[in-house]
Amino acid sequence: QSSDGALDSFARAPYIAKEIKRQWRRVGKGPMQIRMGGETLELPVLSADFSHIERLELFGVRRFGNANAFLKKFPQLNGLIITRCGLTEIPQAIGKMTNLTSLNLAANNIRLSPQGARILSALSNLEELYLTNNPLGITPDFSAMPRLRSLNLRNTQLDQWPTGLQADTGLNLVDLSDNLLREVPQQYLNPAIEQLDATARLNGVTLVEGNRFPADYWQQFDKYWQRLNQAKPDLLSSARDGAFDSGNPRLEKVRRMYPDKRMHEAREWVWRLGEGADAELARLELEFNTL
Numbered sequence: 001q002s003s004d005g006a007l008d009s010f011a012r013a014p015y016i017a018k019e020i021k022r023q024w025r026r027v028g029k030g031p032m033q034i035r036m037g038g039e040t041l042e043l044p045v046l047s048a049d050f051s052h053i054e055r056l057e058l059f060g061v062r063r064f065g066n067a068n069a070f071l072k073k074f075p076q077l078n079g080l081i082i083t084r085c086g087l088t089e090i091p092q093a094i095g096k097m098t099n100l101t102s103l104n105l106a107a108n109n110i111r112l113s114p115q116g117a118r119i120l121s122a123l124s125n126l127e128e129l130y131l132t133n134n135p136l137g138i139t140p141d142f143s144a145m146p147r148l149r150s151l152n153l154r155n156t157q158l159d160q161w162p163t164g165l166q167a168d169t170g171l172n173l174v175d176l177s178d179n180l181l182r183e184v185p186q187q188y189l190n191p192a193i194e195q196l197d198a199t200a201r202l203n204g205v206t207l208v209e210g211n212r213f214p215a216d217y218w219q220q221f222d223k224y225w226q227r228l229n230q231a232k233p234d235l236l237s238s239a240r241d242g243a244f245d246s247g248n249p250r251l252e253k254v255r256r257m258y259p260d261k262r263m264h265e266a267r268e269w270v271w272r273l274g275e276g277a278d279a280e281l282a283r284l285e286l287e288f289n290t291l
Contacts, residue, residue, distance in 0.1 A: 080103050184220070203239070203244040
């Protein structure tokens with residue numbers, strides 16, 4: 001590391017110390033924030049009581065060897081952000097934070113072990129969990145997170161569908177995009193009629209673009225949406241745009257020519273074309289390209 005980098009890091013030290021003292025004094029509002037950018041600084045060893053802190057945000061802490069010792073001083077957190085810190089595993093201290101409702105560990109280098117997965121699975125009060133841009137490989141079981149609203153697992157090297165999501169009926173976002181998934185479990189693609197409502201609400205907020213589905217897999221998604229349109233058309237229009245679909249060439253053409261159409265409107269428009277959909281889309285696209 002350059003001497004300039006070292007100087008920049010040490011220049012931040014007084015500001016970090018000032019923030020720690022400010023939070024200990026309970027002066028001002030807002031989360032406790034520690035921002036670092038160099039390799040030379042390490043989190044300080046704290047002996048004081050910080051159990052009054054509700055939100056802690058750590059950015060760019062590249063030397064995180066004493067993570068557990070540091071985090072143990074914040075047992076009452078309801079919000080924790082640790083991003084771009086080079087974490088390679090879930091700190092055990094997080095498992096003791098039973099009040100956590102929001103956890104953001106995005107953009108680290110976490111490869112999830114069975115122990116780390118168990119730590120996360122036990123956080124039953126979580127409403128938001130962001131693990132984006134980590135080489136997780138596996139996921140926790142989400143069945144014990146009934147309050148979960150937002151789950152971001154984008155670009156986490158998943159090759160298996162997460163378990164336990166069906167239990168989290170209040171989800172409004174599940175981002176599984178840019179992973180290694182090659183198929184979707186049949187319970188989501190072809191749910192039993194008695195499970196159709198609950199499954200449709202979950203599928204309607206689940207993003208799966210950028211995975212490794214076969215080239216024609218979009219047809220599986222299309223069959224699911226057609227079935228839903230016949231059984232529960234109201235659930236089609238309430239789905240998040242782009243949810244539960246990947247690489248549908250017909251929809252891509254429609255959205256290019258008619259960008260104001262919502263996804264469910266584009267689907268219905270294509271379905272009305274029937275067997276001549278591809279020919280009619282080709283004709284329209286040729287015409288559109290001359291405009």
